[in-house]
Amino acid sequence: MEQLFQQVASGLANGAIYALLALALVMIFVSTNHINFAQGEMAMFSAFVCWQLITWGYSFWIALPLTMLFSFGVGVTIERVILRPLHSAPVLSIVVVFIGLLAIFHSLAGAIWTHTVKPFPSPFPNVSFAGSGLIGAHQIGMIVVAVVMLALLFSFFRLTPLGLAMRAAALNPDSARLVGINVDWMLALGWGLAATVGAVAGVLVAPVVFLEPNMMAGILLYGFAGALVGGITSPGGAVAGGFIVGVLENMVAYLGNMLERATGFYLIGNGEKLTVALLIVITVLTLKPSGLFGRVTVKRV
Amino acid sequence: MSNMLEVKGLKAYYGPSQALHGIDFSLAKGSITTLLGANGAGKTTTLRAICNMVRTEGSVSVDGQSVAGKATEAIVRLGVGHVPEGRGTFTALSVEENLRVAAYTRRDKAQAARDLEMVFTYFPRLKERMAQQAGTLSGGEQQMLAIARALMLGPRLMLLDEPSFGLAPLIVQEIFRIMRRINQESKVSMLLVEQNAALALALADNAYVLETGRVVMSGTSAEVSSNEQIRKSYLGY
Numbered sequence A: 001m002e003q004l005f006q007q008v009a010s011g012l013a014n015g016a017i018y019a020l021l022a023l024a025l026v027m028i029f030v031s032t033n034h035i036n037f038a039q040g041e042m043a044m045f046s047a048f049v050c051w052q053l054i055t056w057g058y059s060f061w062i063a064l065p066l067t068m069l070f071s072f073g074v075g076v077t078i079e080r081v082i083l084r085p086l087h088s089a090p091v092l093s094i095v096v097v098f099i100g101l102l103a104i105f106h107s108l109a110g111a112i113w114t115h116t117v118k119p120f121p122s123p124f125p126n127v128s129f130a131g132s133g134l135i136g137a138h139q140i141g142m143i144v145v146a147v148v149m150l151a152l153l154f155s156f157f158r159l160t161p162l163g164l165a166m167r168a169a170a171l172n173p174d175s176a177r178l179v180g181i182n183v184d185w186m187l188a189l190g191w192g193l194a195a196t197v198g199a200v201a202g203v204l205v206a207p208v209v210f211l212e213p214n215m216m217a218g219i220l221l222y223g224f225a226g227a228l229v230g231g232i233t234s235p236g237g238a239v240a241g242g243f244i245v246g247v248l249e250n251m252v253a254y255l256g257n258m259l260e261r262a263t264g265f266y267l268i269g270n271g272e273k274l275t276v277a278l279l280i281v282i283t284v285l286t287l288k289p290s291g292l293f294g295r296v297t298v299k300r301v
Numbered sequence B: 001m002s003n004m005l006e007v008k009g010l011k012a013y014y015g016p017s018q019a020l021h022g023i024d025f026s027l028a029k030g031s032i033t034t035l036l037g038a039n040g041a042g043k044t045t046t047l048r049a050i051c052n053m054v055r056t057e058g059s060v061s062v063d064g065q066s067v068a069g070k071a072t073e074a075i076v077r078l079g080v081g082h083v084p085e086g087r088g089t090f091t092a093l094s095v096e097e098n099l100r101v102a103a104y105t106r107r108d109k110a111q112a113a114r115d116l117e118m119v120f121t122y123f124p125r126l127k128e129r130m131a132q133q134a135g136t137l138s139g140g141e142q143q144m145l146a147i148a149r150a151l152m153l154g155p156r157l158m159l160l161d162e163p164s165f166g167l168a169p170l171i172v173q174e175i176f177r178i179m180r181r182i183n184q185e186s187k188v189s190m191l192l193v194e195q196n197a198a199l200a201l202a203l204a205d206n207a208y209v210l211e212t213g214r215v216v217m218s219g220t221s222a223e224v225s226s227n228e229q230i231r232k233s234y235l236g237y
């Protein structure tokens, strides 16, 4: 039983990372209808930047905001410089650009920091908690930081005029222009915020998976799965989807282990987690194409 | 006194095809002018061209200020409240958010707050529905919201694209009465596009009739509505 709790807890911790990535994907999707395939590599690059700052002697809690600022700038720049001229380009060209970005960040990170795996120090104090051993300090830290980040972001979109303007620009660009909103800048800002959210995900997961240019490859797939399960059009849904996928993948492995222990028959285990996650996505999308929380707006014709 | 709107040699293109072939008209400050014409005549395109939402040639000036080369959002901030065809409400946002977002670029927040009160005097119904999702409003209420949203920009000029479209006659009358009040009480000049020519001519001071991207007749509303031939061939009543 304790093992089950442990699996759920670590599932939530992983889920926090998936939720952040899913949200980053959704933020760009709702305003552009594009999936940013480079989101994972951008997050990886940000994690390297943070690591670099830490090795230069900055404390983690200074390095993190600096990294977020850097990532925000990178996101805004990518939108303004690379994607801006392609606003009316065919989808396939945009996909090629994203794949190009992915390759660029990947090889740039390899060139600057080499491909050797580096440990990333956890910023969270290694104290034991009441249910000692149930869940590690870093995992709790991951969940807390992710939840704080999400709360800030949702308050920003719900409560501030700029957040409202960004939502309006994503919902209906033409109408947004007609109320004086500079839609192009809103897009760039959205990119900046998405890159920032991704950066936090990268930095939080780096101590767990270790730092190297390939660190985000599998994780982005989970983030993508989370976004699809929750609903690619729904930021709140994507976050929920991320947590759901995180817990589910651990449950699957856990039940597989139980089964093997009970019957000696190996059906499923850690190796199949990704496959199962993708199966879940396909099942959800078959039953409910807009995702679990994908909102279909009520519209009177 | 300069005109509120001055349009000269306006041409507009959708890709390679030309929708407006050089249109001239002007709109005196404080007046209401209507653009009439059959489906596809180019009425919507004219409004879109004024706001630089299509590729255009020719000159447009708002209150003496040329809008050449300006982005749509910059033209809007000159005080042009465009109520687009199909209303363009943010259906997923609440009524309140629709109104608040229109005041986003305004510097004078106190004036924006007063304008919200003024909007409620024109559209008391919207006040009751502030928290409701805009997509769930009735058609008439959505049209009211679209006009109210444009008012929240503090406009000098409103461009209204078929505000009567798809609405029951009673609601249309109510909306047109409110438009007259907005014109008179808030001193907003209006360029009104309408299919319903009789209604538009009753409200407007002047009228222009378009056919396939050209002005085929213009004059005061009285002149246009008393022209038997124009009425029969273009206005269909």
Ligand SMILES: Nc1ncnc2c1ncn2[C@@H]1O[C@H](COP(=O)(O)OP(=O)(O)OP(=O)(O)O)[C@@H](O)[C@H]1O
Binding pocket: B014, B017, B019, B037, B038, B039, B040, B041, B042, B043, B044, B045, B046, B085, B195
């Ligand atoms: N997005 C577009 N792409 C290509 N052609 C267009 C587009 N919008 C309008 N047109 C063409 O431009 C011409 C003028 O259209 P416009 O929408 O301005 O007419 P309208 O007078 O507003 O008609 P309606 O009364 O039906 O609204 C038409 O021939 C139309 O087919």
Ligand SMILES: [Mg+2]
Binding pocket: B043, B044, B045, B085
């Ligand atoms: Mg039209």
